[in-house]
Amino acid sequence: MTAPHSDPVPHSEPVPQPEPALHSVPALNPDPRPGPAPKVPALSIRGLAKRFGDKIAVDGISLDVPAGSFYGIVGPNGAGKTTTLSMATGLLRPDFGTAAVHGVDVWQRPLDAKRLMGILPDGVRLFDRLTGEQLITYAGLLRGMDRETVATRVVDLLAAMDLQEDAGTLVVDYSAGMTKKIALASALIHAPRLLVLDEPFEAVDPVSAANIRSILDSYVASGGTVIVSSHVMDLVQRMCDHVAVVANGRLLAAGTVDEVRAGASLEDRFVQLVGGRSHTEGLEWLRTF
Amino acid sequence: MVAHLLRLKLTLLRNGLRRSPWQLVGMAFAGLYALGMVATLVMALAMLRNAPHDLAQTAVVLGGSAAIVGWGIVPVVASATDMTLDPARFTTFAIPMKQMLAGLALGGLIGIPGLATSLVALSTVATWSHGVLPALAAFAGAVLGVLTCVVLAKVVTTATASLAASRRFKDVSAIAFMVPLVLMGPIVAGIGQGLSASSGFLPGFARTLSWTPLGAPWSLGGDVSAGQPGQAALKLLVSVAALAALAWAWKSLLERALVTPPYAGSGRRKGGRLGLLGVLPASPAGAVMARSLTYWFRDPRYSGSLVVIPLLPVVLAFQGSQTGDFTSLGILAPLSAFILAWSISADVSYDNTAFALHLATGVRGVADRLGRALACLAFALPVVLVFALGYSALTGDWAGLPGQLGLSLGILFTGLGLSSVVSARYTVAVPLPGDSPFKKPPGNVGQTLAVQFGGLLVLMVLVLPQVGLLVAQVVTGNSLFGWINLTAGTVLGLVLFVLGVRLGGKWLDARGPELLAQVSVNR
Structure with missing residues (x-):
């Protein structure tokens, strides 16, 4: 279930479909409802909060990402998306709150949780004195995979990311988009059940982006879960089936894309939720040349 | 304007x-x-x-x-x-x-x-x-x-x-x-001589x-x-x-x-060459070792200290040639053991935020520590052995060899163990990845000095037994002390090495995210 608060949706369907609900105030109110046990969410975070100095970056976010969903997290710059995802993936210790991946607590059993996750963090360096091929291999070997499996998957991943021609080039000499792709490949190598991708399409060319999207689509179709953060609404609307809107460290809305956008375009709905749109007045001089 | x-x-x-x-x-x-x-x-x-x-x-x-x-x-x-x-x-x-x-x-x-x-x-x-x-x-x-x-x-x-x-x-x-820079002494002396002539x-x-x-x-x-x-x-x-x-x-x-903005083009290269990653054991520790060794040769921040090692005997030999007394070459083996072992005490700081990969893949702290220490040991051990043997060959003082080896190996193993603990807990200000090794590093100079001096003091205390045995050998002239030193230095050093790797691994498991947060401050 996506919504961490009780939703009045009847649960008498033959196949219990996860019915995420739009909510603007995330309340922690799990109801013990009868019927088939609800599926364990792929990622479940509760009351995550983080403060840097006197700035509260994340102010109590609770969210359930259903297994098998393609989940978008959108928000303006500095909304706390990266901080939230870092805390949910075990890279940044939260001040408050918990996170669990397929029921495994990220901060109690980090090694087990990380085995289930593939992470593409934003704004971190790579071991860029390795070649692209070496970097993916390194990520696989660090995960304790055997050499043969790693070697086969590295070849496949390089082909999927269209990086065969540059496999032997040092990552430090890669362009921004190529770097993003090689980092994504390193996150995929151990076939995780949950992929957490922070800004995966930044600086990636349209052709590669389309390739990556089709990889992610078939990954979701076969039961995997993808979480992407982005501030490109259009992309999220086309790609994701669920979306959460974050601003100022708080969750403003979460649910299926159709629920959240409520008939409008996601972008308009986002601007409405975040409320940051200033009117076009005031720059008259820009038209005076 | x-x-x-x-x-x-x-x-x-x-x-x-x-x-x-x-x-x-x-x-x-x-x-x-x-x-x-x-x-x-x-x-x-x-x-x-x-x-x-x-x-x-x-x-x-x-x-x-x-x-x-x-x-x-x-x-x-x-x-x-x-x-x-x-x-x-x-x-x-x-x-x-x-x-x-x-x-x-x-x-x-x-x-x-x-x-x-x-x-x-x-x-x-x-x-x-x-x-x-x-x-x-x-x-x-x-x-x-x-x-x-x-x-x-x-x-x-x-x-x-x-x-x-x-x-x-x-x-x-x-x-x-x-x-x-390393040869500054000989160069200045040479110029001085040339000028006065x-x-x-x-x-x-x-x-x-x-x-x-x-x-x-x-x-x-x-x-x-x-x-x-x-x-x-x-x-x-x-x-x-x-x-x-x-x-x-x-x-x-x-x-x-x-x-015309600067364009740094570089050729494209197909893959197929895994280098050390394809040679060393396919385990997390082996992978870390292969990656570290690759960095020792590819990253100027590491290879800079590698270049210093072969220059050390040149500087000391020059000094010896001035005075005619080559005994100062005796410090080569322990000195290079110290320099190399201590050089990995800032390993995580050198990784900077690339360390996030180790955190994200959930590699165990012990594997991380062991891989880095073994990478350094892989060339530090031969270097120390060659320097110690070379000194004895040069001076003909074979009786002093066991004692010197004991001290040097003790420093090397103990230093690697201590470095494994230090770099799992403290970050120091180092040049960022891709920067020149001479660039003034961003970050906390005070903590860097404290960590460096504190670590040095601890290391000195830890190798006191070997130093004591060496002094005893020099004073008494009894070569038995040398053999005791060789045994004690190796055994004690290896014990401290294992303890250091395990303690460092434990700390790394517990504080990985905090360490990443610390290195993220300077990026």
């Missing part, structure tokens, strides 16, 4: 210092050092006032020429020039070229090297303060000379900007710069230089003081013309650079 550029430079400097009080402390130390140098030179120049004219003129011209050459060479070789006023950043602002040149040139004077050069140059006025005219001439010469320094540096950096932007050049030049040649050399753009500005005061205003006028012409030519070259280079 010139004032704007200068204010921008000052603001950048102040904001850089504001990031942490330790930045200020580091700057203060650098400033004190420079101040000491400047004070010495200023005093020397003032004292030259009463020296014979020829001596003063020779010293001023040679020193000034060396300053200009230095300003031309250092920015390229160190590739650590201050790029805060990188002209490329002003491309979009449509600043008139003349004002931009003036602003950038004056901006180049703000900072320790610029201020130090200016102060020393201006004190040549004191050298020639025999009268108003010589002093005025010296002042004009100093201004021209300093401007020549700055503009030459700008010409050189602009001309080599695209070269310097290429990673390969940066890597190579950073390592190449290490060599003269050919002191009669220097005044002639200075006289020749004074007709070139290198020496012309610095000779103005002396020439006027010697009553040769005609010669001074000609030299003034030479230096003004040289400055104008340099400024013109800078202007045209800058005009070109502003519309």
Whole structure:
């Protein structure tokens, strides 16, 4: 279930479909409802909060990402998306709150949780004195995979990311988009059940982006879960089936894309939720040349 | 506009210092050092006032020429020039070229090297303060000379900007710069000897230089003081013309650079070569070891310290050849054991945020620690053995070998264990990935010093048994102590190595995210 608060949706369907609900105030109110046990969410975070100095970056976010969903997290710059995802993936210790991946607590059993996750963090360096091929291999070997499996998957991943021609080039000499792709490949190598991708399409060319999207689509179709953060609404609307809107460290809305956008375009709905749109007045001089 | 550029430079400097009080402390130390140098030179120049004219003129011209050459060479070789006023950043602002040149040139004077050069140059006025005219001439010469320094540096950096932007050049030049730095002692001694052998040649050399753009500005005061205003006028012409030519070259280079940003192309290479990753065991620890070893050879921040190791015997042998006593070579093995073992104490700081990969893949702390320590051991052990054996072969002192090996191996193993603990807990200020090893690292200088000195003290305490046994052997002359030392050093060292790797691994497991947060501050 996506919504961490009780939703009045009847649960008498033959196949219990996860019915995420739009909510603007995330309340922690799990109801013990009868019927088939609800599926364990792929990622479940509760009351995550983080403060840097006197700035509260994340102010109590609770969210359930259903297994098998393609989940978008959108928000303006500095909304706390990266901080939230870092805390949910075990890279940044939260001040408050918990996170669990397929029921495994990220901060109690980090090694087990990380085995289930593939992470593409934003704004971190790579071991860029390795070649692209070496970097993916390194990520696989660090995960304790055997050499043969790693070697086969590295070849496949390089082909999927269209990086065969540059496999032997040092990552430090890669362009921004190529770097993003090689980092994504390193996150995929151990076939995780949950992929957490922070800004995966930044600086990636349209052709590669389309390739990556089709990889992610078939990954979701076969039961995997993808979480992407982005501030490109259009992309999220086309790609994701669920979306959460974050601003100022708080969750403003979460649910299926159709629920959240409520008939409008996601972008308009986002601007409405975040409320940051200033009117076009005031720059008259820009038209005076 | 010139004032704007200068204010921008000052603001950048102040904001850089504001990031942490330790930045200020580091700057203060650098400033004190420079101040000491400047004070010495200023005093020397003032004292030259009463020296014979020829001596003063020779010293001023040679020193000034060396300053200009230095300003031309250092920015390229160190590739650590201050790029805060990188002209490329002003491309979009449509600043008139003349004002931009003036602003950038004056901006180049703000900072320790610029201020130090200016102060020393201006004190040549004191050298020639025999009268108003010589002093005025010296002042004009100093201004021209300093401007020549700055503009030459700008010409050189602009001309080599695209070269310097290429990673390969940066890597190579950073390592190449290490060599003269380490060999400074022998080089200075060699030059000193050469100079004293050919002191009669220097005044002639200075006289020749004074007709070139290198020496012309610095000779103005002396020439006027010697009553040769005609010669001074000609030299003034030479230096003004040289400055104008340099400024013109800078202007045209800058005009070109502003519309053609540096392009660092590099060939594409297909894969198929995994290097060490395909050779070492396919386990997390093996992978970390392979990656670390690859970095030891590919990252100039690591390979810089590798270059130092073969140069150490050269420096010590040189010292030995001066005195005829080669026993100082005996410290080679323990010293290199210490340098190499301690060099991984900042490993996570060197990784910077790339460490996130280790955290994200959930590699166990012990595997991380072990891989890094084994990578260092892989070449440190042969190096230490070769140095110890080589020393005994050179001196014929085979009885001392076990004791020396005991101490060296003890330091090596203990140091690696201690480094594994230190780098799992503390971060230190190191140059960022991709930066020159000589670049002033961002971050907390105070903590760096505390960690380094604290670690050194602990290491000294930990290897006290080996040191004691070595002293006992030297005092009593009993070779039994040497054999005990070899056994004890190896066993005790290995025990501490294992303990260090395990404790470091435990700490890393517990505090990985905090460590990542610490290195993320400087990126």
